[in-house]
Structure formats: C-alpha cells, structure tokens
Amino acid sequence: MSSISVLKAREKQIFTKGEEAPFEMSCDTKSLAGAVSQRACVFCGSRVVLYPIADALHLIHGPIGCASYTWDIRGALSSGPQLHRMSFSTDLSETDIIYGGEQKLQQALLELIDQYTPKAAFIYCTCIVGIIGDDVDAVCRQVEEETGIPVIPVHSEGFKGTKKDGYRAACDALFNLIRRNPAPAPLPRSINILGEFNIGGETWIIKKYYEAMGINVVSVITGDGRVDEVMQAGNAALNVVQCSGSVTHLAQKMEEEYGIPFIRVSYFGIEDTSDALYRVAEFFKDSPRIMEKTRDLVKNEVNKVIPYLETVKKDLEGKKAALYVGGAFKAFSLIKALKTIGMEVILAGSQTGTREDYEILKEMCNQGTVILDDANPLELAKYVMEKDADLFIGGVKERPIAYKLGIGFCDHNHERKIPLVGFEGMENFAREVHETVTSPVWDLVPRRAAKKSSPPAGKEKAYDTP
Amino acid sequence: MTPHRPDKNSPDSNRHDKPYTATQNACKMCTPLGAALAFQGIERCVPLLHGSQGCSTYMRRYLISHFKEPVDIASSNFTEETAVFGGGANLKLAVENVARQYSPDMIGIATTCLSETIGDDVPMILSELRNNFKGPALVHVSTPSYTGTHMDGFHQAVAAVVDRFNPAHKKAPYKPKKKKCINLFPGMLSNSDIRHLKEIFAAFGIPVSILPDYSDRLEGPSWQEYQAIQEGGTPISAIKKMDMGTHSLELGSVLALSAEKGFSSAGALLAQRFQVPCTRLPIPMGVKASDRFFEALSEITGKPVPKRYQKQKWRLVDAYVDGNKYVSRKRAVIYGEEDFVVSMAGFLAEIGIIPVLCASGGRSGYFKQALAEHLPETVLPHVIIQDDMDFARMEKTARALSPDLVVGNSKGYAMARRLSVPLVRVGFPIHDRIGGARILHIGYKGAQQLYDTIVNTLLRTRQTASEVGYSYM
Numbered sequence: 040m041s042s043i044s045v046l047k048a049r050e051k052q053i054f055t056k057g058e059e060a061p062f063e064m065s066c067d068t069k070s071l072a073g074a075v076s077q078r079a080c081v082f083c084g085s086r087v088v089l090y091p092i093a094d095a096l097h098l099i100h101g102p103i104g105c106a107s108y109t110w111d112i113r114g115a116l117s118s119g120p121q122l123h124r125m126s127f128s129t130d131l132s133e134t135d136i137i138y139g140g141e142q143k144l145q146q147a148l149l150e151l152i153d154q155y156t157p158k159a160a161f162i163y164c165t166c167i168v169g170i171i172g173d174d175v176d177a178v179c180r181q182v183e184e185e186t187g188i189p190v191i192p193v194h195s196e197g198f199k200g201t202k203k204d205g206y207r208a209a210c211d212a213l214f215n216l217i218r219r220n221p222a223p224a225p226l227p228r229s230i231n232i233l234g235e236f237n238i239g240g241e242t243w244i245i246k247k248y249y250e251a252m253g254i255n256v257v258s259v260i261t262g263d264g265r266v267d268e269v270m271q272a273g274n275a276a277l278n279v280v281q282c283s284g285s286v287t288h289l290a291q292k293m294e295e296e297y298g299i300p301f302i303r304v305s306y307f308g309i310e311d312t313s314d315a316l317y318r319v320a321e322f323f324k325d326s327p328r329i330m331e332k333t334r335d336l337v338k339n340e341v342n343k344v345i346p347y348l349e350t351v352k353k354d355l356e357g358k359k360a361a362l363y364v365g366g367a368f369k370a371f372s373l374i375k376a377l378k379t380i381g382m383e384v385i386l387a388g389s390q391t392g393t394r395e396d397y398e399i400l401k402e403m404c405n406q407g408t409v410i411l412d413d414a415n416p417l418e419l420a421k422y423v424m425e426k427d428a429d430l431f432i433g434g435v436k437e438r439p440i441a442y443k444l445g446i447g448f449c450d451h452n453h454e455r456k457i458p459l460v461g462f463e464g465m466e467n468f469a470r471e472v473h474e475t476v477t478s479p480v481w482d483l484v485p486r487r488a489a490k491k492s493s494p495p496a497g498k499e500k501a502y503d504t505p
Numbered sequence: 506m507t508p509h510r511p512d513k514n515s516p517d518s519n520r521h522d523k524p525y526t527a528t529q530n531a532c533k534m535c536t537p538l539g540a541a542l543a544f545q546g547i548e549r550c551v552p553l554l555h556g557s558q559g560c561s562t563y564m565r566r567y568l569i570s571h572f573k574e575p576v577d578i579a580s581s582n583f584t585e586e587t588a589v590f591g592g593g594a595n596l597k598l599a600v601e602n603v604a605r606q607y608s609p610d611m612i613g614i615a616t617t618c619l620s621e622t623i624g625d626d627v628p629m630i631l632s633e634l635r636n637n638f639k640g641p642a643l644v645h646v647s648t649p650s651y652t653g654t655h656m657d658g659f660h661q662a663v664a665a666v667v668d669r670f671n672p673a674h675k676k677a678p679y680k681p682k683k684k685k686c687i688n689l690f691p692g693m694l695s696n697s698d699i700r701h702l703k704e705i706f707a708a709f710g711i712p713v714s715i716l717p718d719y720s721d722r723l724e725g726p727s728w729q730e731y732q733a734i735q736e737g738g739t740p741i742s743a744i745k746k747m748d749m750g751t752h753s754l755e756l757g758s759v760l761a762l763s764a765e766k767g768f769s770s771a772g773a774l775l776a777q778r779f780q781v782p783c784t785r786l787p788i789p790m791g792v793k794a795s796d797r798f799f800e801a802l803s804e805i806t807g808k809p810v811p812k813r814y815q816k817q818k819w820r821l822v823d824a825y826v827d828g829n830k831y832v833s834r835k836r837a838v839i840y841g842e843e844d845f846v847v848s849m850a851g852f853l854a855e856i857g858i859i860p861v862l863c864a865s866g867g868r869s870g871y872f873k874q875a876l877a878e879h880l881p882e883t884v885l886p887h888v889i890i891q892d893d894m895d896f897a898r899m900e901k902t903a904r905a906l907s908p909d910l911v912v913g914n915s916k917g918y919a920m921a922r923r924l925s926v927p928l929v930r931v932g933f934p935i936h937d938r939i940g941g942a943r944i945l946h947i948g949y950k951g952a953q954q955l956y957d958t959i960v961n962t963l964l965r966t967r968q969t970a971s972e973v974g975y976s977y978m
Contacts, residue, residue: 043731046602070558072582072595073602080559102618102650103528104535108563111919124919125897130528131651136622147527154525166557166619167651170588197557198583198619416577417606420731435566439575443728484727 043421046074052413054397057406064397066412069201075415077363077436078390080197082165083109084205087453088285089161089193089212091236092264093117096157098127100144100175101165105197106130113453114238118263122157131167141173148182148190158266159189161212169196189266191215202365203284203391210289213260214296216269223273223297228323229255231275233290233301234282237262239458245306248316248340248461252332254323260286273297277322279304279315284366284391305368306460307468308376309344313337340462347466348380351473356381358429358476363411363419363437364451367392367400373432373451374403380469385426388414416440424486430476445484447475529897532840532916533866535650537615538564539658541578542693544613544644546717547666548738551609553579555596555627556617571934572696572723572942575735579603579612583619592620593630600631604640607733610741611642615662621649642741644669654867656842659693660760660770663716667771670741671748673778686712687805688750688781690771692757692788692844693933696720697945705948708811709802714743714750716771724942747775752805753783757844758879761785762871787879788844789947790955791852792821798948817949824953825856828960831978833857835909835963840899840917841932843867843892845946847875849912849931852952854884858959861887861906868893896920910962915941927962931955 045053051065070076082105089097090113099106110126117123129147131140148160160182164175175192183190193212195205230249235242242262249256257275258268278290278301290301302322304315320333360382362370367389374384387400388411400410409422420440423431431441434452441448449471451459459468481487537554541564544552554561561580568576581592581599596614603612616627627645635643646665648658691702699720706713721737747753753772755761764770764785772783784805789798795818799810835858839849843865850860860880865872872892877885889902900920903911911921914932921928935941945951968974 043733044606046606048602069584070580070582071598071602073553073579073599074582074606075561075577075579075603076558076582077562078558079562080557083559083562098527102535103531103533103654104538104560104563104618104650106528107531107534108567110530110916126530128528128531129526130531133649133651136618136649136651143526147525150525151527151529166583166588166617167622170619170622197559198588199585201558416575417731417733424731435570436562439569439573442573443575444731445727485729486727489729 043417045418045421046071049074049418052411053418054401054410056401056404056408056410062398062401064394064410064412066392066394066397067203068413070413075417076413077415077419078413079202081199081202081205081208082163082195082197084202084207084285085163085193085195085209085212086205087113087236088206088209089261090123091115091117091261092159092161092266092269093123094120094158094265095122096127096151096155096160097123097125097163098129098148098151098160099163099165100129100140100173101131101167103128103130105163105165113236114456115236115453116240116263117237118243119265122155127151136167136171139171139173140168141175141178144173144175145178145182148178149185152182152186152188157188159191159216161191161193163193163195165195166197169199189216189219201391206285207288210286210292213269213289214292216266217272217293218296220270220273225276226255226257226274227276228253228326228329229257229275230277230279230319231257231272231299232259232262233278233280234286235259235262235306236282236453238453239456241306241458241460241464244458244461244463248336249319251336252316252320253326253329254319260289273299275299277302277319279319281305282366283368303368305372307369307372307464309341309379309462309465310375311372312461312465313341344462344466348469351469352379352381354473354477358382359385359426360430360432361386361419361423361426361428361446363388363414363431363433365390365434367396369451370400371403376465376468379465380472382430382472384408385428386411386419386422388412388419420444430472445481445487447472447478447481449475528895530916531866531895532864532899534567534655536648536653536655536658536661537617537650538567539655539660539693540613540615540646540648540662542568542655542719543659543662543666543717544615545576545722546719546738547611547613547744548740549610549734550613550738551577551579551603551607551611551734552613552615553581553599553603554615554617555581555592555599555620555625556583557619558582560617567934568723570936573939574723574725576723577607577734581620588619588623591623592625593633596625596627596630597634600634600640600643601638609641609734611644613662613666614643614645615648615658616646617648618650621647642669654842656693656844656867657869660768663690664769664771664774666716666744667747667774668769670745671775671778675748675778685751685806686714686746686749688747688753688772688775689713689715690753690755691715692755692760693842694756694788695933695944695946696724696942698947698951701945701948701950705802705814708813709806709808711802711806711808714747715739716744716747748779748781750775750781753781754801754805755783755785756788757785758787758847758875759843759867759869759871761787762875763869766871787851788848790848791855791952792818792825792949793855794848794851795947795949795952814949817953821949821953821956824956828956829857831960831963834859836861836906838862838864838899838903838906838908838911838913838917840864840894840913843869843872843875845932847872847879849946850876850888851879852955853912854880856956856959859884859887861908862889862891862899862903864891864894864899864902866892866894900924910959912959927966929955929959929962
C-alpha cells in the first residue's frame with residue numbers, strides 16, 4: 040500500500056534484498072521519538088531474562104505500572120516454586136518521590152523476605168528510581184546482611200538505553216550470583232544451558248535431549264531457574280547459548296573469569312536443533328559414546344516428526360510468511376523451520392538485531408525480502424500488505440496487525456503457552472502454522488475476499504456483497 | 506487537575522494501616538494507561554506518552570490483550586540525556602513524527618512519572634511548538650503515575666480534553682432551544698456498554714455526545730486497507746459544542762463524590778464555565794440503578810421512557826424471580842475500579858447476593874462512602890470494604906469469608922482458582938478470554954446478561970459437584 044510512508048529518519052533501518060541501494064543497515068540505536076516502536080525498555084530486558092528464576096523474589100522498585108504490566112505475563116514454567124509469577128512493587132506514591140523511596144524499599148524487602156523466604160532477591164530499578172537517586176545498592180547490601188540471602192540490584196532504569204541494555208543488567212545480576220560460588224570445580228561432560236526460558240516447558244524438552252546424550256546439565260539460565268543452580272553455573276565445562284542477544288554478555292564474563300568456552304546454538308526447527316546437539320557432542324569428543332547417542336537420538340526424533348511435517352507441507356507449500364521477533368538469531372532459525380514446511384519468508388525484522396545479524400539475514404533471504412530493524416505497526420502493515428503474507432510470526436503487539444488484515448498468526452514470543460523448541464516443538468510449530476494459515480475464516484475477511492476470483496455466474500446474486 | 510482527596514486523617518477516611526509495605530499483585534494500573542484509553546475514544550486522536558519507550562509499549566500490550574485490536578500509542582522516548590537535560594526536544598520531535606505518520610486531528614499527550622519528576626514544563630513546550638507548527642490539536646494531561654490509578658488518569662484526560670476545546674474565555678454560546686444535545690461522560694465502560702448507551706439515547710430521540718467513545722475504534726471490522734487510525738471516537742467538533750449542551754451526565758458514584766469535593770471533572774467544568782447543568786449518577790447496573798438512569802433521562806429530556814425499556818425491565822424482574830433460590834444468600838467477592846465495584850455491589854445486593862468483600866486498588870478516598878450510600882442498610886453490615894487493596898491481601902481476606910463466587914476482571918483468576926470458587930468475568934482487563942470488551946454490564950439488558958451468567962455459573966458449580974449430575978435445575 041503506497042499510502043503508508045516511512046519516516047525519513049527510519050529509512051536506513053529498512054532494506055529490501057535485490058534493490059540497488061547498498062546495504063547500510065542502521066541498527067543498535069534508540070527508537071525514534073513518535074515512531075510507535077514495538078520495542079519496550081531497559082527494565083523489560085532485565086525482567087524477561089531474570090523472570091523464570093522461580094525461587095527468587097522479584098521486587099520492582101517504582102510506581103505501580105511497571106509491576107502491573109509484567110504480572111504473570113510470561114509463559115515461563117516452574118517445576119516447583121511459583122514465586123516468579125507474583126508481582127511485587129514498592130508502589131511509590133507522591134511522598135516517596137519527594138522524600139525518597141529507600142526506607143520503603145528496605146521495609147518492603149524485609150517483610151517480603153520474611154513472608155516468602157526466597158533464595159535470593161532481585162530489585163529492579165525503574166525510571167523514577169534513577170531520577171530521584173535512591174541508593175538501591177546500599178539498601179541491598181544492608182538487607183543482605185540482615186537476612187543472609189543474596190539481595191541483588193538490577194539497574195534497569197527504562198530510559199538508560201534499549202532492551203539490550205536491560206539484558207546486560209540482567210547478566211550482571213546473574214554474574215553477581217554466580218561469583219558467590221567460592222571454589223568452582225569443573226564437572227566432566229557438563230554444560231550450562233544459557234538463554235533458555237522454559238516457555239511452555241521448553242527447558243524440559245532440551246534437558247531431556249542432553250540427558251539422553253549423557254551430558255550433565257549444571258544449570259539452565261534461567262528456564263525453570265533456581266538460585267542454587269545458577270550459583271553452580273561456574274562448575275560447567277561448556278556454556279551453550281541459545282538466546283544470544285540476551286545472554287552473550289554473561290557467557291563472555293564466564294569465559295573471562297572461569298575459562299568456560301561458549302557456543303551459540305538454536306533449538307528452533309529440526310535443522311538447528313540437530314546442529315546444536317551435534318555441536319555439543321563434538322565438544323565432548325573425548326567421550327565418543329556421546330556422539331553415538333546423539334546420532335541415535337536425532338535419528339529417532341527426526342523420524343518421529345517427519346511424517347507429520349510432510350502432510351502439512353502439502354497445504355503450506357509456496358505460502359508466504361512475515362517475521363517480526365525480538366532477537367535476530369531467532370529469525371535465522373525460523374526461516375529454516377519455515378522452509379522445512381514449504382514456506383517462504385517475505386519480511387524479516389527484529390527489535391534488537393546487530394549489523395552482523397542483518398548481514399546473515401540478508402544472505403539467508405530470497406530476493407525481494409524486506410529486512411526491518413525496530414519497526415512500528417505502520418511499517419509492518421505496509422510490507423505485510425505489499426508482499427501479501429499468509430502468515431505473521433510475532434508477539435501480542437503484532438497479532439492485531441495480522442488479524443485486522445486477514446492474515447494467519449503464530450505467537451513466537453515469551454507469552455505463548457506451547458513449546459516450540461526441539462523436534463516435538465517443530466511439530467507444534469507446524470501444527471499451529473497449519474491451523475491458522477488454512478483456517479476458512481480468511482475467505483470471509485474483506486481484504487482476502489476481494490482478491491478471490493469472482494464467484495461462478497448464477498451464484499453471484501445469492502449474496503448481497505458490500 | 507488532580508482530584509480532590511479527603512484528608513488521610515479525617516474521620517470519614519476509610520484508609521487502613523497496611524499490614525505490609527509492598528504491593529503484591531496490584532488491583533490497579535497506572536495513571537497514563539487511563540489517559541491513553543480515554544484518548545483512544547476521540548476521533549482521529551493518537552495518544553502520546555511523554556517518557557520512556559517501555560511505558561507506551563507495556564500499555565499498548567495491556568490494552569491490546571483486552572480489546573484484541575491494534576492500539577497505537579506513541580512515545581517521546583527518553584534517553585539518559587533527555588532525563589538530564591529535559592524532554593522538550595524529544596516531545597517536539599515525537600509530535601512532529603506522529604503528525605507526519607498518522608496525520609491525526611489531535612494528539613493526546615500524557616506525562617509519565619519520569620517526565621513529571623524531572624519537571625518538564627509540557628504546556629510551555631507545546632506552546633513553543635504551536636508557534637511554528639500547523640498540525641493537529643495538542644491536548645496535554647498531567648498523569649504522574651505515583652499520584653493515583655488508571656481511573657484518575659482516565660477522568661483527568663476526559664476533563665483535559667473538554668477544558669482544551671471549551672476554554673473559559675470562549676464566548677457565551679448561543680443555545681438553540683430546539684437542538685437539545687446531552688453530554689455524556691460514561692467513565693470507563695465496555696464497548697458494549699457504550700453502544701447500549703447510544704441505543705438508549707437514539708430510542709429517546711435525543712442527540713448525545715459521549716466522551717470518550719472507543720466502542721468502534723477498539724472493536725471494528727477487518728480491514729480492506731490498513732488504517733493508521735481506526736474509524737470511530739467522539740468527533741472533536743462534538744467536543745467543541747459541549748458548551749452548548751443542554752445537560753451533562755456523569756456516571757460513577759466515586760466520581761460524583763470527588764466532583765462535589767472539588768475535582769474539576771468534565772461535567773463540573775462545563776457547569777462552572779457555561780452553566781450546563783450536570784447530573785451525576787451511579788453506573789446503571791441492575792434494576793434500581795437503571796431505573797434511576799432512565800428516570801433521569803426522562804426528566805432531562807421531558808420524554809417518557811421508551812416502551813422497550815419498560816419491557817426489558819419487567820422481563821428482567823421476572824428472570825430475577827425464576828432464579829431467586831440459586832443466588833439468594835450467596836456470598837460474592839468483588840473487585841475492580843471503585844465506581845465499577847460500587848455499582849456491581851448494588852446489582853448483586855438487589856438479586857440477593859451478599860457482596861461480602863468489595864475491594865479496589867483505587868485510592869480516591871470516597872470508596873467506602875459511595876458504597877455506604879449505594880448499598881441497602883440491611884446488607885451493609887455484612888460487607889467488608891477496602892480500597893488501596895492488592896490481590897495478595899484480597900485473597901487472605903476472601904478466604905476467611907468463604908465466598909461462593911468471585912466477580913471481577915481476569916486478574917482475580919489465580920485467587921479464584923486457589924479459593925476453588927468460580928470467577929465471573931466482568932470489567933477490565935479480560936486477558937484470558939475472548940470478548941472481554943463485549944461484556945454488557947449496564948441497563949436492564951446488561952443486568953439480564955449478568956444475571957443469567959451468574960445464576961448459570963452457580964448452577965454449573967452445583968451440577969459439577971453433584972455425584973449424579975442432574976439434568977434439570
């Protein structure tokens with residue numbers, strides 16, 4: 040649709056493969072004021088990463104909004120404690136803003152720790168706390184001394200950068216915990232799973248694979264997370280990083296401090312899941328049984344899902360998908376996974392991609408694919424319509440854009456309830472895509488209905504078309 | 506334009522000492538969310554939050570998951586430098602970009618806790634901008650999130666819009682006697698509620714300006730072409746004529762009390778500046794409150810209540826009789842926005858359910874008084890009323906009261922589940938079901954739907970609990 044124009048300041052954040060313009064993707068910048076970005080803030084970045092630690096207290100220091108909007112918002116499951124699903128806030132009022140919120144924070148912490156006996160506490164600093172200058176670190180130290188549990192400040196003031204800076208703050212908080220392990224001793228054939236958040240039980244799927252391979256999982260950061268486990272993370276021989284955008288900073292710090300190497304993997308789709316498992320097996324090549332077991336595992340699992348994928352592929356062949364996800368790394372896997380079921384990607388965007396990410400995306404995509412950094416609803420709608428997508432993959436904020444335009448939708452964000460990782464996850468993904476793309480409702484939606492060829496003569500008069 | 510609040514220490518205050526300091530699972534949202542929703546109810550208006558990017562994204566997400574519709578809210582997107590040196594440049598750039606991308610008729614600018622605290626002088630920034638900017642009307646509302654809840658933000662935004670388009674220095678209007686247009690400020694109701702109000706006024710044959718009206722915009726059809734701003738909302742031209750209205754109606758018992766005590770509500774502004782009489786009524790839920798509403802309309806318009814509503818009423822009363830045994834003496838916990846709870850409690854009381862706990866995260870200070878005025882004297886002694894409440898405390902209190910059902914928004918689901926009692930979903934937000942915005946609460950028709958839902962919920966509970974699962978009531 041030509042009537043949607045792109046703001047001049049954003050032109051360099053949009054690239055169409057195959058067009059003459061040189062590839063100069065601008066990214067890693069703050070969102071443009073007034074552009075209705077799909078992005079959130081620093082606080083959001085910290086909150087998503089730390090959220091699944093289920094036996095920790097997550098206290099949001101600020102007025103109520105930040106806590107209200109993130110209460111039980113994620114699909115991150117816990118096999119035990121459910122404390123992470125509570126929403127705690129110091130709920131600052133006008134007088135707290137004037138006189139400072141330190142006392143209230145301290146009091147709240149002591150009471151909450153007494154009431155819930157968490158294994159640790161994370162204190163998220165919101166915009167206002169940065170402005171009024173509460174000494175949150177000092178309060179944390181004091182409460183830690185008094186209660187004996189780790190009390191960790193998370194400097195996530197919303198205006199201090201982008202969501203990425205929030206990831207960094209979360210990594211610092213996690214590292215703060217890990218360092219409390221006095222004498223880390225490497226365990227054989229052991230890994231940490233990093234950047235995996237147990238959405239809909241995904242951690243359990245991945246852990247099951249590693250167990251079958253004969254690999255010890257020391258900790259998952261932070262899916263189905265526990266404070267004690269995180270504190271053991273320094274004992275692993277390898278860090279296997281999934282959501283690289285969020286936890287690479289932590290992996291790097293652990294490499295520096297403990298000499299633990301890391302590899303980046305993805306568990307979305309058959310191709311990337313197999314690749315991830317093989318690479319981990321390869322790392323432990325001193326134990327040849329691991330590779331053997333991995334081969335068996337992959338073979339069995341792939342054989343289980345292929346027949347179903349083949350059936351949906353018949354219906355999905357040649358259909359077009361648009362992606363708008365948080366990290367670009369996820370987009371790479373999704374492109375491959377969509378290919379497995381016969382679909383082609385016509386739009387790929389991310390909230391936080393780097394220049395290298397976009398280079399890779401460009402290489403992976405077909406001619407004519409649009410690549411977007413930090414998009415907004417208008418741009419997403421523009422390209423989805425221009426390229427005539429059959430499917431949109433995104434989060435809650437993208438859903439109405441797809442639905443209003445009569446396009447199928449698959450939620451690939453932190454809020455979904457269905458696991459999409461691994462081999463069984465691929466089956467779930469294919470099922471969801473198949474169900475939405477082949478739904479008969481699209482025939483009734485005006486934009487789609489108008490495109491269909493006119494009904495056979497004689498039947499036309501039976502309907503009073505608008 | 507902060508609502509007048511009673512003194513914390515005054516004897517009529519219903520504040521209580523909190524047993525703990527932190528808020529656990531809040532029963533409220535923040536002030537700018539209410540403002541953003543109100544702005545969505547104005548034709549060709551785009552809300553803009555002056556603050557960090559996250560505020561607008563979180564609020565968009567929150568509203569989208571209730572309405573299941575696109576909700577665009579722009580942000581002026583503070584950076585660290587902005588926080589230090591002030592948000593003027595960001596706000597101007599944001600206004601220009603919103604104007605360029607959306608070509609709105611109005612941008613509704615609400616401040617967040619951040620921009621309020623660094624002391625941005627938004628009216629000054631906007632007046633500087635207006636000097637060399639020919640664009641949409643800019644309406645500003647001050648909504649620091651630490652001063653109230655989303656309901657405060659909502660009412661303040663409505664008042665700010667009326668204030669902006671009907672300034673005190675506006676010439677005394679010529680009031681044509683024949684064209685009787687009523688201003689209706691319904692408060693935060695559902696889409697279906699707003700649509701029902703429109704039907705009622707149409708049936709009376711009286712023109713009405715409802716502010717805000719997001720019923721079309723946040724529940725429209727699928728699109729042939731992408732719409733940057735959805736159709737619908739109160740036209741600005743209608744808001745500009747509110748000074749010529751023959752009457753204003755404001756719904757909400759708590760709103761009424763705060764207006765009496767000095768809050769410049771939209772109705773109060775019009776009354777004060779242009780002598781438009783203002784009638785304040787509770788949200789019409791149930792027979793008695795709907796009677797009051799229809800009687801008031803009849804009185805204001807000089808027209809009898811249309812027959813169809815009489816019929817609706819008597820059908821409803823007949824249904825009350827049919828189901829009386831299944832609801833009588835049952836005990837309900839209800840929560841939500843203060844005005845909503847006051848009216849919902851009134852409805853439950855009139856069908857025989859005791860609202861044993863009436864809770865709200867609101868802190869207007871008038872909650873208890875409004876309920877005391879609204880509930881029958883026989884019921885009142887059995888009711889615990891608590892404002893400034895969160896779900897952790899609510900659950901504790903509710904457990905001791907052994908309720909039969911919970912009535913409120915989706916946020917009480919976890920509590921209801923743990924209490925092992927059914928939740929009847931009403932109000933805002935409804936995140937875990939489809940059609941939350943289509944729930945009809947008001948008028949005889951709304952009461953009918955709520956009544957059927959409540960009775961059937963209780964019947965289902967009984968049926969499920971029965972060993973044999975009876976096939977008849």
